[in-house]
Amino acid sequence: xxxILSGNEAIARGAYEAGCxxxxxYPGTPSTEILQNTLQYKEINSSWAPNEKVALEVAIGASFxxxxxxxxxxxxxxxxxxxxxxxxxxxxxxxxxxxxxxxDPEMHSSQNExxxxxxxxxxxxxxxxxxxSQECKEFTRLAFELSEQYDAPVMLRSSTRISHGKSVVELxxxxxxxxxxxxxxxxxxxxxxxxxxxxxxxxVEQKLVDxxxxxxxxxINRLELRDKTIGxxxxxxxYQYVREVLPNASTxxxxxxxxxxxxxxxxxxxxxxxxxxxxxxxxxxxxxxKAMGIPAIxxxxxxxxxxxxxxxxxxxxxxPQPSESSVEKLPGRPPNMCPGCPHRGVFYTLNQLKxxxxxxxxxYTLGFMPPLSAMDTCVCMGASIGMATGVTKVVSDEEKKKVxxxxxxxxxxxxxxxxxxxxxxxxxxxxVIILDNSITAMTGRQDNPASGFTLMDDPTHAINxxxxxxxxxxxxxxxxxxxxxxxxxxxxxxxxxxxxxxxxITNKPCVLIKRDDVFQKGPVxxxxxxxxxxxxxxxxxxxxxxxxxxxxxxxxxxxANIDPLLCTGCDVCRQLCKFDAIGSVK
Amino acid sequence: xSRQITNILLVGVGGQGILLASxxxxxxxxxxxxxxxxxEIHGMSQRGGSVVSHVRYGTxxxxxxVPEGEGDILFGFELMETARSLSLxxxxxxxxxxxxxxxxxxxxMGQELYPEGLAARIKAQFSDFLxxxxxxxxxxxxxxxxxxxxxxxxxxxxxxxxxEFWMKALEKMVPARALEINKxxxxxxxxxQ
Numbered sequence: 001x002x003x004i005l006s007g008n009e010a011i012a013r014g015a016y017e018a019g020c021x022x023x024x025x026y027p028g029t030p031s032t033e034i035l036q037n038t039l040q041y042k043e044i045n046s047s048w049a050p051n052e053k054v055a056l057e058v059a060i061g062a063s064f065x066x067x068x069x070x071x072x073x074x075x076x077x078x079x080x081x082x083x084x085x086x087x088x089x090x091x092x093x094x095x096x097x098x099x100x101x102x103x104d105p106e107m108h109s110s111q112n113e114x115x116x117x118x119x120x121x122x123x124x125x126x127x128x129x130x131x132x133s134q135e136c137k138e139f140t141r142l143a144f145e146l147s148e149q150y151d152a153p154v155m156l157r158s159s160t161r162i163s164h165g166k167s168v169v170e171l172x173x174x175x176x177x178x179x180x181x182x183x184x185x186x187x188x189x190x191x192x193x194x195x196x197x198x199x200x201x202x203x204v205e206q207k208l209v210d211x212x213x214x215x216x217x218x219x220i221n222r223l224e225l226r227d228k229t230i231g232x233x234x235x236x237x238x239y240q241y242v243r244e245v246l247p248n249a250s251t252x253x254x255x256x257x258x259x260x261x262x263x264x265x266x267x268x269x270x271x272x273x274x275x276x277x278x279x280x281x282x283x284x285x286x287x288x289x290k291a292m293g294i295p296a297i298x299x300x301x302x303x304x305x306x307x308x309x310x311x312x313x314x315x316x317x318x319x320p321q322p323s324e325s326s327v328e329k330l331p332g333r334p335p336n337m338c339p340g341c342p343h344r345g346v347f348y349t350l351n352q353l354k355x356x357x358x359x360x361x362x363x364y365t366l367g368f369m370p371p372l373s374a375m376d377t378c379v380c381m382g383a384s385i386g387m388a389t390g391v392t393k394v395v396s397d398e399e400k401k402k403v404x405x406x407x408x409x410x411x412x413x414x415x416x417x418x419x420x421x422x423x424x425x426x427x428x429x430x431x432v433i434i435l436d437n438s439i440t441a442m443t444g445r446q447d448n449p450a451s452g453f454t455l456m457d458d459p460t461h462a463i464n465x466x467x468x469x470x471x472x473x474x475x476x477x478x479x480x481x482x483x484x485x486x487x488x489x490x491x492x493x494x495x496x497x498x499x500x501x502x503x504x505i506t507n508k509p510c511v512l513i514k515r516d517d518v519f520q521k522g523p524v525x526x527x528x529x530x531x532x533x534x535x536x537x538x539x540x541x542x543x544x545x546x547x548x549x550x551x552x553x554x555x556x557x558x559x560a561n562i563d564p565l566l567c568t569g570c571d572v573c574r575q576l577c578k579f580d581a582i583g584s585v586k
Numbered sequence: 587x588s589r590q591i592t593n594i595l596l597v598g599v600g601g602q603g604i605l606l607a608s609x610x611x612x613x614x615x616x617x618x619x620x621x622x623x624x625x626e627i628h629g630m631s632q633r634g635g636s637v638v639s640h641v642r643y644g645t646x647x648x649x650x651x652v653p654e655g656e657g658d659i660l661f662g663f664e665l666m667e668t669a670r671s672l673s674l675x676x677x678x679x680x681x682x683x684x685x686x687x688x689x690x691x692x693x694x695m696g697q698e699l700y701p702e703g704l705a706a707r708i709k710a711q712f713s714d715f716l717x718x719x720x721x722x723x724x725x726x727x728x729x730x731x732x733x734x735x736x737x738x739x740x741x742x743x744x745x746x747x748x749x750e751f752w753m754k755a756l757e758k759m760v761p762a763r764a765l766e767i768n769k770x771x772x773x774x775x776x777x778x779q
Contacts, residue, residue, distance in 0.1 A: 004612050004622060108627045132623070132650075165625040165650035168616055243648040311654030322655030325672045325711055331698045333599065333667070333690040335633035366633065371695060539695045544634055547689060548696030558696060 005169045007162040010133040011072070011100060012037035014140025018096070019175045020044055021067035024058040026051050026414065027443040028074030029109040030163040031102035035072060036446075039455060043174070044070075048446055048455045051381070051414040052077035056084045056099065063097040063153075064190060066181035068144050072100040075116045076380065080415065086123045087192050088153050090200040095181065096147035098140060099125075102158040105280045105307035109160075111361065111380065113305070115281035120155050120258035124204050126211055127155040127258040128220065129236040133167040135220075139255060141172075142220065150207050157257065159280070161237045161307065212259040216267075220255025223268055231272025233265065233285055233296070238278050238308055245313045260288055269294045276301075280308045337366050339545040340521075340568030342482045342508035343435055346406070347372040348541050348572075349489045353496065355404040358391065360384035360416070362408040363442045363510075364435050371542045375406070382407070382415025389419070389428035401496050403430040409465065410440035410448040417472070420503070424473040429499045431492070435482075436465055437510040438518065445512055469503045476502035483508055485575045511568055522569025523584040525562050531581035532559040538573040538582065546573060591644035592745060593652040597671045598663025599688050600637050606759065607661075607734045608639040611741075614755035615643035618747045625650035636667055638674075661741050663720075663734065664688050669704050672711065680714040682741045684733065686721065716740055716779065723774045729764070732771035739775020749776075 005013065011034050015023060023038040023046045025031065038046045049055035052073040059071035073081060078101050085099065101116035120127035126146060130139040136158070143154040188196055215221050227248040234242050235254040242251060252268040254260070269275050269289075277286040277298035286298035301316040302308065314321055337344055347367035350357055351374040359365055359375035360383060368375035377387055388405035395403070407416045412434050420432060440446040447453040452462035469477050476498060478491050488506075495502040509518045538546055538560050545566035551557040562573070564585070574582040594611065598604045608624055615622045626639040640652045657675040662668025662683035675681070685705070692698040709715045718740050720733030727736065735756070742752055752772065760768045 002616070004609075004616055004624075160627065161625055161650060164627060165623060166612060167623045167647070167650065168621060237650075240648040240650065244653060309651060309654065310649050310656075314653070323677055324655055325675060325677070327670065327673050328701070328707070330666055330670050330701060331690050331692045333634070333636045335600065335635035336691055338633065363633070369691075536696065542691060542695065544691070544694065547694045550696065550699070 001171045002168055003171060004166050005133045005137070006033065006164060006166045007130070007133050007136045007158055008033035008164070009037045010136035010169050011140050011156065011158070012041070013169070013171065014137035015070045015098070016041040016044060017137070017172045017174050018141045018144040019068055019178045020070050020144065021095070021181070022059060022062035023047075023070040023072070024049050024055040025072040026055050026077060027440055027446040028077050028102070029443055030104060030160040031072045031074045031077070031100060031158070032443045032446065033163070034100060035455060038070065046455050048448060050449055052081040053083060056081040056088070059097055059099070060084060060088055063093045063095045065094070066179060066184065067095040068178065069095060069097050070100070071097070072102070074110065075101055075103045075114050076110065076112065077101070078116055078119050080381070082119070082123070085119070085125070085153070089124045089204055090192055090197055091190050092151035093147055093153060094184070096144035097153045098143040098147060098156055099153055100156045100158060102160070102163050103281070104160050106160070111378065113281060115284060116155070116157050117257055117284040118282060120157075124208060125153050125155055125258075126150065126256065127157055128255055129157045129257045130162060130255070131236050131239045131253070132162070133165070133169045135255070136162065137169055139220065150211060152204075152207055157236065159237055159307075208259045212262055215256050215259065215261035216263040218256060218261070221261050221264055222253045222255070223264065224251045224253060225271065226250045228271060229273045230276065231268055231274065232276045232278050233268065233289065234278040235285070238280060241308055241310050241313045242278055244310050245319065246317065254285070257285065260285065262292060265289060265292065265294065278302060278308070278313070334369060335366060336369065336542065336544055337363060338511050339543055339566045340511040340570040342437055342506060342510070342570070343367060344372065344541050344543065345485050345488055345572045346433060346435065346482050346506060347374040349485065349492055350374040350404060350406070352489065353493060354402065355496065356391065356399070356402040358384045358387040358403065358405045360405075360407040360411050361442075362411050364406060364408055367406070369542070371540050381411055382419055385416050385419030385423055385432055388430035388432065389423045389426065392428045392430050400429050404492070404496065405430060405432045407432065407434055408441070409434060409436040409438065409450050412465070413449050413463065420469065420474070421472055423501045428501060430501065431495045432501070432503045433492070434465060434503060434505045436505050436507060439510045439513055441510045441512065445510065445514065465505055469505075474501055474503045476500065478502070478504045479507055480504060481508065482506040483570050483572055485572060522571070523586055524564045524567040524569050525571070525574060525582055526564065526585045527560050527562055528581045528583065529559055531579050533579050533581070534559050535578070536560070537576045537578065541572060541576065543573060591642055591647060592659075593657045594641045594659045594661055594741070595652055595657045595671055595674050596639040596641065596661045596663070597667045598637055599667060600634050602637070602663045603734045604637050604639050604663055607738055608641050610738060610755045610759045611641050612643070613758060614747050614751045615641070617751040617754050620644055621647045623647040623650040636670065638671060659741060659744055661737065663737065665704050666690070666701065669701070669708060672708065675712065679712060680744050681708055681712045682716045682718065682737065682744070683708070684720040684737055685717050718775065718778060723778060724771050727771040727774050728767040732764070732768050735768045735771040736775040736778070739772040740778055742772070743776055743779060
């Protein structure tokens with residue numbers, strides 16, 4: 001049966017067909033939808049872990065227990081999971097284990113564009129790279145087989161254009177007859193103490209040599225001879241752009257990008273006049289080809305930065321570009337927090353209090369955008385708290401009071417906890433605000449250990465964040481309603497003054513939570529045009545529901561207006577109006 | 587190079603239902619026997635930012651994104667976003683746009699004005715420009731929420747996908763309770779030229 005699937009849906013389908021029993025992940029764009037789709041296969045136990053390291057450890061356990069396991073994450077998630085990954089390469093697997101790393105060239109929704117292929121080489125594990133949805137499914141199946149055949153975890157590298165691209169897929173059946181998982185002790189293989197690890201390391205190196213040889217005849221590494229004046233080694237989405245822009249060129253299409261099939265590369269290079277390596281981001285294949293003593297052109301014409309597109313490839317080969325239509329300069333349309341978002345009032349207040357805000361990763365990173373403009377740093381998941389501690393170690397006592405870390409509930413549980421332990425342990429006088437909206441919002445509202453539900457939608461224990469902070473030793477814990485601006489300002493100002501660690505937790509849910517008993521839309525608000533003086537105070541929160549209506553006489557005068565379709569009745573704008581011009585419409 | 591490929595760009599504002607419209611389009615193309623690919627960006631752009639979805643169909647499709655300047659049809663759900671993506675179209679391409687303006691943050695805050703006369707300037711560059719009042723026609727069809735389906739109907743007249751496959755795609759992708767209204771909305775769009 002044929003159907004249209006995204007790369008992520010196809011990876012989930014591939015795992016299903018491969019007989020996968022366990023899938024575990026922390027959500028991260030562009031990988032999130034893989035687990036949201038393994039969910040539909042009742043044979044697979046799918047779950048969200050608090051972070052990528054735990055997700056991989058759960059998958060490792062499932063594999064050691066004898067079942068096939070899938071673990072998925074975005075590229076930067078692999079940094080978090082790197083610790084178990086590198087030693088997993090030594091232990092190898094029992095049930096096949098596939099780790100999906102979804103890269104984000106161009107940083108459509110990421111803080112960097114690291115190239116995950118380097119991890120495969122660094123950790124010494126095989127890596128496959130599909131170029132469309134059909135290959136996503138087939139390569140996932142193959143990855144499980146190779147994992148067991150070579151006793152190694154296998155990485156599958158996707159990218160935004162593969163994960164979020166859709167194409168036609170022919171579905172298959174789930175394999176049967178796999179061994180039933182049961183406990184089996186094998187400490188020489190699974191206990192990585194120095195004595196055992198010294199035995200395992202040479203085996204890891206040998207596997208890569210064996211795989212490189214076997215790769216020459218694997219159908220996923222495909223030599224396509226056409227015009228022999230140009231030969232192109234490429235993989236993944238770049239293969240599609242090469243076929244689009246240079247349809248007559250000969251190609252060596254690599255399905256396995258680590259280890260490389262050296263024999264096949266030599267054979268191809270000998271058959272073509274000029275050899276190119278076309279790949280996004282790092283010269284991963286190119287450097288290895290050149291190290292083999294084979295001349296090739298790659299990063300001389302293809303950028304190290306951003307994603308490739310057909311137009312950029314055309315430009316690299318100096319091919320004619322279609323004439324472009326003229327486009328006028330238009331107002332930009334950056335993303336924004338939703339109307340009624342409980343984060344808005346907190347960032348407005350932090351801006352008013354002139355705080356130095358160490359930020360974190362989530363919807364609330366948008367607090368950086370004007371007019372809220374209240375985020376001063378953002379590095380990685382969980383970094384806000386550690387950074388706040390660090391800043392207080394170097395600035396004056398007066399400036400220490402300005403330091404506030406802001407982090408969401410899911411990010412706090414991901415890797416913020418350790419930062420808070422350190423802040424308390426070393427008594428850093430900063431303030432931490434945990435924006436608890438009861439969901440992992442940015443990636444599309446996934447449940448987390450504090451939301452009360454599992455990925456499979458079963459009710460479960462919800463971590464009590466105030467109690468957790470108390471257990472860590474935080475003495476000053478305040479829970480506030482972030483939609484009450486007076487309370488929000490008073491509490492944040494008090495805790496900023498305090499010369500010891502304090503935690504403020506906001507208690508309003510995300511407006512997009514789908515469970516109907518969580519977020520309640522209030523009566524919508526309206527502006528009384530007679531009372532509105534056009535002071536623009538309500539515009540300072542940047543709510544998409546509030547619009548400035550110019551007087552139309554060429555002056556700077558005008559009035560505010562509220563779109564009743566967008567307003568959620570959060571009440572924050574009403575509290576900013578000194579003229580009582582905003583009220584609810586009952 | 588075989589050029590039996592149709593390139594469509596669907597552009598608008600996050601939250602407007604662009605992804606569903608591009609799913610229906612892709613499904614109809616697949617049912618009609620074509621190879622289909624589509625591409626879009628999730629994540630940040632869903633928070634009210636600009637959204638561009640690429641759909642390509644034909645005998646065999648490689649790139650999931652439309653090569654710059656090779657778009658056959660620009661399908662705009664909002665006027666300014668339509669204007670923003672004109673450079674993706676080929677010269678002589680078609681534009682079907684919803685007659686709707688959604689103010690971006692800078693306009694909401696009174697720092698900039700929503701550009702005036704956009705439709706006329708698009709028309710000056712692309713003679714096959716159809717401006718559709720999607721909301722109004724959808725209201726006539728029975729529900730303002732079916733505006734995207736009206737637009738899809740208008741676009742469908744420019745594509746070599748037989749009507750029966752559009753109907754099958756709608757039946758698969760639209761909830762049963764809204765199907766009749768959406769079929770009506772689709773027909774109104776098809777007839778509005």
